[in-house]
Amino acid sequence: MDRQFWTYLGWRVLQSLVIIAIVIVGSFLLLHLVPGDMVDVLGGQRGDMDAELMATLRERYGLDQPVLVQLLNYVGSVLQGDLGYSYRNATDVLSLVLQRLPATILLVVCSVITAVFFGTMAGVIAARHAHRPIDVIISMIVLVFYATPIFLTGLGLVIVFSVKLKLLPIGGLITPGVDFSFLELVGDVALHLILPVFSLSLFYIAIYARLARASMLQVLDQDYIRTAYAKGLSTYNVIIGHALRNALLPVVTMVGLQIAELFGGAVLTETIFSLPGVGRLAYDAVFERDYPLILGVLLVCAFIIIVVNLIIDIIYTLLDPRVEISR
Amino acid sequence: MRPINLIAGIGAMLCAAAAPIFHAQAEEPVKGGTVTFLMSPAPQILTSAITTAGAEQVVSSKISDSLFTYDFDLNPKPLLAKSYEVSEDGKRVTFHLREGVKWHDGEEFTSEDVAFTTMEVWKVLHGRGRTIFGNVEKVETPDKYTAVFVLSRPSPGMLKSLAAQQAQILPAHLYKGTDILTNPANLKPVGTGPFRVVSFTPGDNLVLERNPDYWDEGKPYIDKLVFRFIPDAATRSAALEAGEAQIAPQNLVPMVDLERLQATGEFEVTTKGYEFQNEMEMIEFNLDDPVMKDIRVRQAIAHAIDKDWIVDNIFFGYGISAKTPLHPQLTELYDASDVPQYDYDPEKAKALLEEAGYKPDANGTRLKLVVDPLPYGEHQNHVAAYMREAFREVGIDLEVRAQDFAGFVKRVYTDRDFQFTVNLLTGGSDPTIGTQRTFWTPSFKPGVGFSNGSHYSNPKMDEILESAAAEMDAAKRKALYHDFQKLAMEDLPVLPLTAVESTTIANKRLKNHTIDANGTYSNFANVYLEPAQ
Numbered sequence: 001m002d003r004q005f006w007t008y009l010g011w012r013v014l015q016s017l018v019i020i021a022i023v024i025v026g027s028f029l030l031l032h033l034v035p036g037d038m039v040d041v042l043g044g045q046r047g048d049m050d051a052e053l054m055a056t057l058r059e060r061y062g063l064d065q066p067v068l069v070q071l072l073n074y075v076g077s078v079l080q081g082d083l084g085y086s087y088r089n090a091t092d093v094l095s096l097v098l099q100r101l102p103a104t105i106l107l108v109v110c111s112v113i114t115a116v117f118f119g120t121m122a123g124v125i126a127a128r129h130a131h132r133p134i135d136v137i138i139s140m141i142v143l144v145f146y147a148t149p150i151f152l153t154g155l156g157l158v159i160v161f162s163v164k165l166k167l168l169p170i171g172g173l174i175t176p177g178v179d180f181s182f183l184e185l186v187g188d189v190a191l192h193l194i195l196p197v198f199s200l201s202l203f204y205i206a207i208y209a210r211l212a213r214a215s216m217l218q219v220l221d222q223d224y225i226r227t228a229y230a231k232g233l234s235t236y237n238v239i240i241g242h243a244l245r246n247a248l249l250p251v252v253t254m255v256g257l258q259i260a261e262l263f264g265g266a267v268l269t270e271t272i273f274s275l276p277g278v279g280r281l282a283y284d285a286v287f288e289r290d291y292p293l294i295l296g297v298l299l300v301c302a303f304i305i306i307v308v309n310l311i312i313d314i315i316y317t318l319l320d321p322r323v324e325i326s327r
Numbered sequence: 328m329r330p331i332n333l334i335a336g337i338g339a340m341l342c343a344a345a346a347p348i349f350h351a352q353a354e355e356p357v358k359g360g361t362v363t364f365l366m367s368p369a370p371q372i373l374t375s376a377i378t379t380a381g382a383e384q385v386v387s388s389k390i391s392d393s394l395f396t397y398d399f400d401l402n403p404k405p406l407l408a409k410s411y412e413v414s415e416d417g418k419r420v421t422f423h424l425r426e427g428v429k430w431h432d433g434e435e436f437t438s439e440d441v442a443f444t445t446m447e448v449w450k451v452l453h454g455r456g457r458t459i460f461g462n463v464e465k466v467e468t469p470d471k472y473t474a475v476f477v478l479s480r481p482s483p484g485m486l487k488s489l490a491a492q493q494a495q496i497l498p499a500h501l502y503k504g505t506d507i508l509t510n511p512a513n514l515k516p517v518g519t520g521p522f523r524v525v526s527f528t529p530g531d532n533l534v535l536e537r538n539p540d541y542w543d544e545g546k547p548y549i550d551k552l553v554f555r556f557i558p559d560a561a562t563r564s565a566a567l568e569a570g571e572a573q574i575a576p577q578n579l580v581p582m583v584d585l586e587r588l589q590a591t592g593e594f595e596v597t598t599k600g601y602e603f604q605n606e607m608e609m610i611e612f613n614l615d616d617p618v619m620k621d622i623r624v625r626q627a628i629a630h631a632i633d634k635d636w637i638v639d640n641i642f643f644g645y646g647i648s649a650k651t652p653l654h655p656q657l658t659e660l661y662d663a664s665d666v667p668q669y670d671y672d673p674e675k676a677k678a679l680l681e682e683a684g685y686k687p688d689a690n691g692t693r694l695k696l697v698v699d700p701l702p703y704g705e706h707q708n709h710v711a712a713y714m715r716e717a718f719r720e721v722g723i724d725l726e727v728r729a730q731d732f733a734g735f736v737k738r739v740y741t742d743r744d745f746q747f748t749v750n751l752l753t754g755g756s757d758p759t760i761g762t763q764r765t766f767w768t769p770s771f772k773p774g775v776g777f778s779n780g781s782h783y784s785n786p787k788m789d790e791i792l793e794s795a796a797a798e799m800d801a802a803k804r805k806a807l808y809h810d811f812q813k814l815a816m817e818d819l820p821v822l823p824l825t826a827v828e829s830t831t832i833a834n835k836r837l838k839n840h841t842i843d844a845n846g847t848y849s850n851f852a853n854v855y856l857e858p859a860q
Contacts, residue, residue, distance in 0.1 A: 036733025040741070040776060042378075042454070051772050053457060060508070089371045089529065090513045100530065155561050163569045170566045176532035177361060177525070177553045274557040276531035284368070284530075289733050 012313075016306045023302045024075060024295065031291055032067050038088070038289040039063060061087060074295065083299065084292030086285075093296035097278060101300070103173050104277035106189070107196055107269065108262045112255060115201040119208025120251060124244060126209065127216030138209065146206035150265060154199040154272040161195060168195055171274035196273040200265055204258065208251055215247040249320055256312035260305050354838070356855040361551040362837060364847075365563050365575040369530050369556030374513040376444060376495040379454040381577065386533055386554055388491035388848050390431075391518030394422060394441070395489045397844040399602055400658055401756050403486065404843065406850070407436065407496065407519065417481025417799045424472040428542045430498050431517045438474040442466035443499035445476070448507060459488045459760060481797045483804065484759035490603060491520075492848040521547040521852040531556060541852065548855035564588065567832065573856065574833040574840055576600075576847035578704070582643040585832060595835050598645060598828040600846015605654035605754030605761070608637075608646070608710065608825040611739075611780045612747045618694065619746055625819045627679035628747075629669035631721045632714065634824055636671075641709045645830055649823035651812035652762055654754050656826070659801070660808045667816045676721040685722070693722035699739060700749040702732050707749040710824065714749075736776040743773060743782075751827070752777065756844070758808060759796045765821055766811070767792050783820030 039057045058064045062073065077084060083093040126138040162170040169175065173192050180188055219225065220243055228238045267279035278297055285293040317323050370382035373390065394408035403411070408422040428436040445466050449456030462482045467475040476485075488494060496519070501512045516524060521543070522535035533554040537547055555572060557563045564584040566572045568591070580588065588594045610628070612619040619625065634648040647655055650663040677693075685693035698714060700707035708727075715725040730738065739745050755761030764770040768789050770779040791814065795807035815821065831847055833840050836857040843849055 034734070035730075035742075036735075036737040038733075040736040041733045051775055053452075053454070054775060085509075087508065090509060091529075096529070155565075158562060158565050162571075163565050166569060170569055170571055171557055171562055172531055172555060174528075174531075176363075176528070176555065177534040177551050271558045272562055274531065274555070274559065274562060276528055280530060280558065287732060 009310075012310055016310075019306060020299065020302055023298055024078065025071065027295060027298050028071050028074065028291075029067070031289075031294060032070075034289070036289060037063055038291070041288050042088075074292070078299070083296040086290055086293040086296075088285075088288055088290050089293070093292050096281065096293065097296050097300050100276055100278045100281045103275045104263070104266055104270070104279060105304075106173075106193060107200065107266055107275060107277060108259070110193055110197045111201040111204065111262060112259070114197055115204035115208055116251060116255060118201075119205040120212040120244075120248070122205065122209040123212025123214075124216055124239065124247075126213045127220060127247075128239065130213075130217055135213075139213075142206045142209045145202040146210075148202070150199055150203065150268050151272055153202055154195070154269060157195045157199055158272070168192075171272070173275055192273075196269045196275060199272070200262070200269045203265070204262070207254065207258075211250055211254055212247060215250050216243060219243045219247045245319060249316070252312060252316060252319065256309045259308045263301055263305070356548045356838070356853075357857055358548050358855070359550050360856040360858070361553060362549050362574070362851075362854065362856055363553045363555055363566075363572040365566060365572045365579055366554050366556050367558050367563070367579055369558075370533070371529065372513045373516045373524065373527060373533070374495065374497070375492060376448045376456075376497050377452045377508060377513070379493070382556075384492035385576070385848055387495050387516065387518070388520070388845070389522045389535060389552060389851050390516050390520045390524060391491060391495050391497075392428075392520045392850055393489055393491035393494050393496060396849055397487070397490055397603065397756065399599065399844050401487055401602060401844050403489070406491075408489075411486070413486075413799070417483070417797070418478045420476040420478065420486070422474045422476070424474065425542060426472050428519050429540055430500075430519055431523050431538065432498075432501075434498065434500050435471075436496075436498075436519050437471040438466075438468040439471075440496055440499045441474040442468050443503055444495075444497045448497055448502070449494060452507060453493070455488075455493055455755075455760060458764075459485055459493070481799050482759075483799055484757035484796060487757040488755070488760055490756075490845050490848070491850065492603070492845065520850050522552055522850075525551075543852055546852040547850075548853070549851075552851060560584075567594065567834070570834075573837045574831065574847070576829075576831040578645075578829050580830070580832050582645060582830070585643070585830060588832060593834060594832050596830050596832045597841050598830055600831060600841035600844065600848075601829040602656045602844035602846075603756040603848070604829065605656055605756070606827040606829065607649060607652065607654060607752050607754055607762075607823055608706065608827055609649075609652070609750055609752055609765075610747050610822040610824065611750055611765070612820060612822070613743065613745050613780070614782050614820055615743060616746050618696065621683050622819060623679045623683040624685075624694075625822065626669060627676040627683070627721065628718075628723075629819065629822050630672045630676035630679065631718055631723070632822075632824065633671040633717065637710055637713060638825055641706055641713065642825060642827065645828045647826040647828070649826045650816075652754075652765070652815050652821060652823050653758065653808070653812060654826045657754065657756075657758075660758065660805055662805070662809045662812060664809075666812050669819075669822075673721050680722060687722050691722055692724045695724045695726070697726045697728055697746050698749060699728050699730070699735060699745045699747075701751055702730065702735055703751055706827075707751060710749045739780055740776050740778060741774045748780065749824075750777075750780070758792075758811070763792050763796065766815060781820040783818065785814070785818060788814055788818070 039054050062070060085092050086096055089096055122138050126135045129135045158170050161168045169192050173189060175188055225238060225243055228242045266277060267283050270277040270280045282294060282297040366382055368382050370386050372383060373387055375383040375387040392406045395403040396406055398404055407425050409425050411420060411422045413420050424438055430436055445460060445463060450460045462478045462480045464477045464479050498517050501517060502510055521538055521541045523538045525534040525536050527533045535552040537550050557566060560581050563575055564580050567575060585596050589596055612625050614620055638646045638648050651666050653661045655661045680693050687693050698711050700711040711727045715727055718725045739748055753761045764778055766783055766788055768784040771782050772778045791807055791811050795804055798804040798807060831841060838855050839853040840847060842853060
């Protein structure tokens with residue numbers, strides 16, 4: 001890697017720091033605009049509380065301070081690597097988020113891979129047979145995937161594969177209460193992931209299929225493809241080696257843009273399949289007004305999304321040598 | 328000291344305790360097996376002594392025993408306390424503790440644990456505990472197996488509230504001198520109960536195993552108890568149907584699915600085991616609102632609602648049309664005789680509105696109102712939607728306003744910016760625990776959720792409630808609460824709609840899951856699972 005690359009990286013890191021600062025301040029202020037705080041929720045949880053206990057708790061949680069002081073305190077502790085403490089979960093925020101992160105990352109990464117693989121494959125096949133029956137069938141199926149909401153797909157898959165056929169578990173990440181060896185554990189997790197990954201990725205399969213088909217069609221029309229055929233290369237070599245490489249560029253761009261969206265879609269999938277992921281952690285935290293926890297999740301997710309986009313940019317240069325990195 | 332029917336009392340308790348066990352033995356409990364229990368929301372910690380959240384209560388009652396559990400009529404049954412006696416003036420309550428009970432870490436359970444938890448945990452950190460144990464001045468520990476509660480006033484309600492879900496006892500040797508809210512044992516609890524913690528995966532599952540050193544020898548029967556936290560209602564039904572779980576309490580399976588699951592012949596549904604809870608669907612009128620202040624408007628609203636329709640169509644029959652603010656399950660105190668009733672009568676509602684000065688305009692609308700249903704489950708929303716349609720007939724144009732839980736609590740109890748709510752209020756095992764705070768003047772505390780939200784204040788009502796709270800004579804107490812029920816329905820600061828019946832659905836192979844008033848909040852020592860055919 002040359003010097004230009006490192007300058008670029010430095011700039012990107014600087015940009016990312018600004019973005020993260022905006023995420024912290026913005027979400028902090030936004031959260032405090034929402035009516036009701038954690039003590040309201042605690043007090044409301046089907047019990048009665050007296051004003052004295054509520055005041056004690058507000059003091060404990062630092063909620064009696066002015067918003068600006070709370071913000072400064074928070075930023076101060078984040079700078080020291082401390083994301084705060086979630087009283088509702090009796091655990092510090094960082095370990096809570098890290099505890100839940102593997103499930104979400106597994107889900108999102110497997111879904112991206114599944115979506116890109118099957119989506120691109122469907123797109124390439126459709127493009128290869130453009131305007132013929134096979135293309136029409138693929139396009140139709142893909143349209144159905146695109147139009148079906150995640151929760152419907154998820155529940156449908158559960159009813160067929162778990163309740164009726166009893167082939168796959170209905171939810172969770174690991175069968176609880178069983179002692180597994182490492183290999184058995186991997187197998188068990190894989191079984192648990194099949195349904196959630198498919199229900200989350202079907203929608204994205206549709207998007208990538210449309211995208212790959214369109215850009216393949218464009219690429220297949222170019223002169224160098226004709227040249228490649230003229231050289232006597234096999235169809236397989238032309239499609240995979242020459243056309244696909246170029247046709248993949250828009251797909252890769254899309255992956256970068258959609259990582260954030262996938263994290264959002266993960267909340268729904270995590271709920272239906274009761275996966276212990278970050279999405280549900282954040283969702284519950286919002287309803288409980290657990291500010292440090294919500295901020296912690298946002299911060300970690302923002303960080304991941306920024307890093308992923310950086311990686312995507314680097315992959316881009318590998319796929320297309322014409323793209324140069326510069327600020 | 329005057330032992331209250333001590334011998335007879337204990338005898339009755341033992342019989343009551345023995346009855347279900349005897350029944351179980353008749354069928355020969357099967358040992359072993361794993362039971363999977365569905366829950367939602369997921370518990371965040373595993374200690375209910377410092378929280379009133381339901382999920383924490385369900386799990387920690389399996390890990391830690393309490394002084395008592397209660398039969399279906401809310402009479403105490405011995406657990407860690409073998410017996411108790413109350414002094415003549417009602418101000419000293421002596422508990423005789425079971426000997427030889429060990430905490431899961433091997434330490435002995437003593438009166439020191441009871442004294443510590445009462446004074447430093449329940450009285451300080453537990454939402455309801457502060458009310459229930461408010462009159463406890465100190466706990467004396469004359470010996471290892473005796474704990475004496477010294478009270479400033481007699482507190483008959485306290486003796487109804489010593490079950491594990493709201494009075495969990497903590498090990499003093501692990502908590503004393505520490506910051507209780509952040510003590511690591513809140514997540515790795517050490518209890519006295521029939522089950523020990525194996526692993527806890529927050530948001531996913533909790534695995535408990537049989538405690539081989541449990542004081543009640545031979546119990547529990549099952550080897551493993553697995554809690555799975557499944558947030559989606561349809562997925563929960565699917566888990567039962569797929570055989571991945573055996574029990575789902577607390578209405579966790581939607582009422583529409585109950586019938587379908589029962590039709591398979593594999594499941595049974597019970598509404599027993601919620602006698603300690605007594606949930607009431609109620610309207611709280613904001614008496615500070617100029618429109619709601621007029622009792623004729625409140626009476627008109629009462630006459631415009633068909634409570635039976637609500638029971639049949641919104642609660643699918645799992646409820647009772649409410650006649651008083653008390654739940655009929657509170658058999659000792661419930662009495663609807665001579666209590667004013669407001670039958671469904673739209674004509675009468677119109678006449679009352681007319682009398683209050685609300686004439687119909689060109690569209691037939693007499694007045695516009697806004698309702699805030701409690702965003703907890705779907706029922707309150709459905710009731711509000713029903714009212715919007717039903718009120719049109721009497722000329723009330725009703726707007727239904729939506730917000731999330733914290734927003735609702737702030738609007739109603741802090742900002743007091745509302746006209747009336749549809750709320751779900753927990754009555755508790757005694758009116759002093761729940762119901763009282765809705766009607767008592769000192770409970771009007773802006774900023775405190777689920778306090779006296781109506782801002783109802785009647786000196787006569789305060790006197791009745793205060794006398795009843797300290798009355799040790801059962802007959803006199805019943806008479807006082809009868810006066811309460813009459814006065815509450817006369818003044819109508821709150822309109823009770825439905826005495827809610829919660830449901831537990833369980834696989835028929837699962838036995839003894841509901842054997843007392845605490846239902847699935849009990850310790851599950853008697854539960855067993857018949858092997859599949």
